[in-house]
Amino acid sequence: xxxxxxxxxxxxxxxxxxxxxxxxxxxxxxxxxxxxxxxxxxxxxxxxxxxxxxxxxxxxxxxxxxxxxxxxxxxxxxxxxxxxxxxxxxxxxxxxxxxxxxxxxxxxxxxxxxxxxxxxxxxxxxxxxxxxxxxxxxxxxxxxxxxxxxxxxxxxxxxxxxxxxxxxxxxxxxxxxxxxxxxxxxxxxxxxxxxxxxxxxxxxxxxxxxxxxx
Amino acid sequence: xxxxxxxxxxxxxxxxxxxxxxxxxxxxxxxxxxxxxxxxxxxxxxxxxxxxxxxxxxxxxxxxxxxxxxxxxxxxxxxxxxxxxxxxxxxxxxxxxxxxxxxxxxxxxxxxxxxxxxxxxxxxxxxxxxxxxxxxxxxxxxxxxxxxxxxxxxxxxxxxxxxxxxxxxxxxxxxxxxxxxxxxxxxxxxxxxxxxxxxxxxxxxxxxxxxxxx
Numbered sequence: 001x002x003x004x005x006x007x008x009x010x011x012x013x014x015x016x017x018x019x020x021x022x023x024x025x026x027x028x029x030x031x032x033x034x035x036x037x038x039x040x041x042x043x044x045x046x047x048x049x050x051x052x053x054x055x056x057x058x059x060x061x062x063x064x065x066x067x068x069x070x071x072x073x074x075x076x077x078x079x080x081x082x083x084x085x086x087x088x089x090x091x092x093x094x095x096x097x098x099x100x101x102x103x104x105x106x107x108x109x110x111x112x113x114x115x116x117x118x119x120x121x122x123x124x125x126x127x128x129x130x131x132x133x134x135x136x137x138x139x140x141x142x143x144x145x146x147x148x149x150x151x152x153x154x155x156x157x158x159x160x161x162x163x164x165x166x167x168x169x170x171x172x173x174x175x176x177x178x179x180x181x182x183x184x185x186x187x188x189x190x191x192x193x194x195x196x197x198x199x200x201x202x203x204x205x206x207x208x209x210x211x212x213x214x
Numbered sequence: 215x216x217x218x219x220x221x222x223x224x225x226x227x228x229x230x231x232x233x234x235x236x237x238x239x240x241x242x243x244x245x246x247x248x249x250x251x252x253x254x255x256x257x258x259x260x261x262x263x264x265x266x267x268x269x270x271x272x273x274x275x276x277x278x279x280x281x282x283x284x285x286x287x288x289x290x291x292x293x294x295x296x297x298x299x300x301x302x303x304x305x306x307x308x309x310x311x312x313x314x315x316x317x318x319x320x321x322x323x324x325x326x327x328x329x330x331x332x333x334x335x336x337x338x339x340x341x342x343x344x345x346x347x348x349x350x351x352x353x354x355x356x357x358x359x360x361x362x363x364x365x366x367x368x369x370x371x372x373x374x375x376x377x378x379x380x381x382x383x384x385x386x387x388x389x390x391x392x393x394x395x396x397x398x399x400x401x402x403x404x405x406x407x408x409x410x411x412x413x414x415x416x417x418x419x420x421x422x423x424x425x426x427x428x
Contacts, residue, residue: 006255038296038299038300048215048292050292051295051296051299054268054296055292055295055299058291058292059288059292062288078263078269079269081266081268081272082252085265085267085268086252086265086266090252092325
């Protein structure tokens with residue numbers, strides 16, 4: 001069986017688990033511990049080893065092509081990759097790092113910071129979050145999934161981030177009915193189950209985190 | 215002709231210019247100005263528009279397949295993508311952001327910070343830089359190029375970062391003969407010419423920045 005070395009609440013790790021889940025690839029998960037190297041790492045049973053989401057997603061898509069997580073249509077494919085890139089750079093920087101990486105322990109995110117949570121940073125993250133979410137809701141409403149009608153890496157990448165934020169109850173769902181409907185569909189997929197079972201020691205999730213009826 | 219909307223010293227923008235150059239795709243370059251959105255943006259003459267390096271590099275590789283910037287061999291391809299991902303996440307975070315984004319003006323990098331350069335951050339970046347460079351030199355010595363014998367996105371991604379650092383004279387070349395030899399070969403390629411012509415207003419580069427004999 002394949003093995004994933006990961007940080008529990010780190011979006012790149014969550015994205016790989018979702019992608020593997022959609023392709024029905026069984027994998028065991030190993031915590032990264034104090035090894036704050038370039039993660040996540042994907043190890044195939046035959047010894048092949050991939051580091052970082054660029055290499056891992058490319059490997060999964062080439063080795064396990066069904067179902068594809070990238071649309072065939074060039075425009076929709078470009079849009080899926082735009083949203084994937086945006087989630088892992090702009091949204092990560094402006095929102096997830098400021099909220100999840102402040103609240104969680106370094107062992108859960110791979111952050112190298114050892115200082116206590118800074119409320120000013122968390123508040124700046126919340127402001128950026130409230131700017132971004134309605135745009136995502138509008139995409140989901142217009143298209144069904146974020147990049148088009150087909151589930152793609154865009155949905156999984158944003159799902160990876162929003163699920164980590166939702167662990168701490170940071171998403172104002174009641175203000176966002178369209179996005180809630182999209183997230184509910186995503187959260188109900190079998191690939192999401194392992195994420196909903198995650199528990200950070202000493203930091204239980206908000207009650208609705210793992211609920212499929214909210 | 216295609217058009218690239220970019221930040222002059224931002225590694226993702228430099229990487230796209232290098233990739234386009236290797237594929238001999240002519241493009242004009244437009245500064246991003248105050249638009250600190252999700253950049254770089256690549257616009258084809260027919261109106262197709264790609265945002266972020268994931269979408270742009272995928273588009274360039276599919277639309278202009280020759281020469282390919284990803285090795286055919288699966289292991290070498292995984293290694294090229296590992297280094298690409300590492301350059302754009304770990305190295306960017308630990309080194310380039312701490313040095314180049316502190317020294318340059320926001321208009322050159324897309325940084326949203328408006329405070330003066332923080333010497334403590336720059337020093338931390340230099341420490342991380344000195345840890346990383348010998349590893350890259352060892353790869354170049356063992357393999358010729360960073361991921362193998364063939365030039366790939368790994369070389370261009372690291373070239374994008376090191377060239378921005380070199381603009382400010384931050385690379386201790388004399389301590390790193392193997393890496394210097396690799397960088398000299400890269401810098402001599404026609405794709406590198408447009409980067410060497412870059413000038414930040416009010417901040418001339420160190421004298422050796424654009425020299426091909428150093």
